[in-house]
Amino acid sequence: MTVYVYAMVGPDHPAKLDGLTGVGATPTPLRTVRGERAVAVVGDAPKDLRAKRRDLNAHQEVLAKLSEQGTVLPLRFGALAGSEEEVAGNLRDRAEAYQRQLAAVNGKAEYNLRAAQDEDTVVRQVLQVNPEVRRLARSGVATSGDLKDRIALGEAVHADVAERQRRITDEVVGALDVFAADRRQGEAVAEDFLNVSFLVDRSRGGEFAAEARRLSERLEADGVRLRLHGPLPPYSFV
Amino acid sequence: MTVATTESQLPSGGPHQKTDGGLYDILDLILDRGLVIDVFVRVSLVGIELLRVDARVVVASVDTYLRFAEACNRTDLENKGGVGLPELVGEMSEQGAHGKTKGALSGALDSFGDALGRRSGSREDGGEEQPEAEPRRIGRRSSRQKEES
Numbered sequence: 504m505t506v507y508v509y510a511m512v513g514p515d516h517p518a519k520l521d522g523l524t525g526v527g528a529t530p531t532p533l534r535t536v537r538g539e540r541a542v543a544v545v546g547d548a549p550k551d552l553r554a555k556r557r558d559l560n561a562h563q564e565v566l567a568k569l570s571e572q573g574t575v576l577p578l579r580f581g582a583l584a585g586s587e588e589e590v591a592g593n594l595r596d597r598a599e600a601y602q603r604q605l606a607a608v609n610g611k612a613e614y615n616l617r618a619a620q621d622e623d624t625v626v627r628q629v630l631q632v633n634p635e636v637r638r639l640a641r642s643g644v645a646t647s648g649d650l651k652d653r654i655a656l657g658e659a660v661h662a663d664v665a666e667r668q669r670r671i672t673d674e675v676v677g678a679l680d681v682f683a684a685d686r687r688q689g690e691a692v693a694e695d696f697l698n699v700s701f702l703v704d705r706s707r708g709g710e711f712a713a714e715a716r717r718l719s720e721r722l723e724a725d726g727v728r729l730r731l732h733g734p735l736p737p738y739s740f741v
Numbered sequence: 742m743t744v745a746t747t748e749s750q751l752p753s754g755g756p757h758q759k760t761d762g763g764l765y766d767i768l769d770l771i772l773d774r775g776l777v778i779d780v781f782v783r784v785s786l787v788g789i790e791l792l793r794v795d796a797r798v799v800v801a802s803v804d805t806y807l808r809f810a811e812a813c814n815r816t817d818l819e820n821k822g823g824v825g826l827p828e829l830v831g832e833m834s835e836q837g838a839h840g841k842t843k844g845a846l847s848g849a850l851d852s853f854g855d856a857l858g859r860r861s862g863s864r865e866d867g868g869e870e871q872p873e874a875e876p877r878r879i880g881r882r883s884s885r886q887k888e889e890s
Binding site: 735 | 768813
């Protein structure tokens with residue numbers, strides 16, 4: 504019978520699964536498949552599994568709970584094994600790799616930080632200090648200019664904005680790196696210009712969040728809004 | 742200092758948070774990161790990957806340039822009379838930013854919440870939806886906010 508695989512944990516992880524339910528329209532209790540050096544947390548695979556709010560949330564909830572209990576290797580959403588025997592076989596085959604990976608993230612959590620900037624605020628800043636942009640804007644390009652002129656103006660603004668956001672990124676990442684064991688930069692999504700994950704020892708989580716808060720306050724005047732998520736299972740570091 | 746207390750905002754009381762707004766924010770972690778075990782099958786996620794790649798492309802497109810040109814015109818009109826006195830301007834823009842940040846905050850939260858439902862809904866129909874030009878939302882929201890304040 505097909506099983507949904509949530510995570511690998513170490514043999515000493517408590518893996519308390521009481522009250523935890525997984526993905527699917529009618530979630531069923533979870534169970535473990537034990538290997539010598541790693542333990543898999545699995546559940547029934549629902550027929551209607553989809554990357555939708557319900558199931559994504561369930562996946563994340565299970566991992567968050569396991570993560571509170573100890574170190575986990577979170578699996579990417581949607582992993583299905585043919586049977587529990589197949590999982591057990593994998594735990595045997597990959598025993599050393601899992602042990603090594605668990606050691607690498609032992610006692611650590613992921614913190615994901617995103618930043619967006621209010622467009623009017625940054626455009627206003629650019630207008631104040633960039634004479635070329637101001638000249639183009641004042642020449643009526645934006646309202647009556649032809650398409651090419653408007654694109655040229657927009658491109659000049661965009662270049663200046665991008666440079667400002669690059670400097671903000673450097674400042675933020677530099678300040679937070681001090682508290683992190685590892686870092687992984689993600690792709691900018693939608694209006695966010697920064698999307699970066701840090702691997703932080705749980706004992707330093709408070710310091711890390713405090714520094715992020717300080718940065719958030721400092722950058723507020725620039726219209727920058729930081730959003731911090733964490734502690735999370737170390738999705739980006741497995 | 743206006744650090745908003747919405748749950749997806751940088752927390753002021755502690756680093757914990759679990760909200761749907763937060764779920765949207767970490768979708769790429771759940772879907773694109775995490776351990777992949779090659780002997781296990783992975784459910785098909787057609788559509789979701791598209792959403793993020795396209796959103797990224799939008800960032801440096803003609804559409805973006807035109808939006809900046811428009812924003813430039815809008816904010817320059819507001820600023821006329823203030824520009825040319827740098828020391829005053831700095832102060833003004835700082836005051837302005839506080840109001841705007843609040844506007845951008847709730848606006849972004851709304852669109853994140855909507856986005857998850859909307860996107861997964863249309864995926865159900867098997868459609869490959871076009872990404873919306875979401876970056877505009879912040880600008881629109883904050884200009885509305887400005888008029889109110």
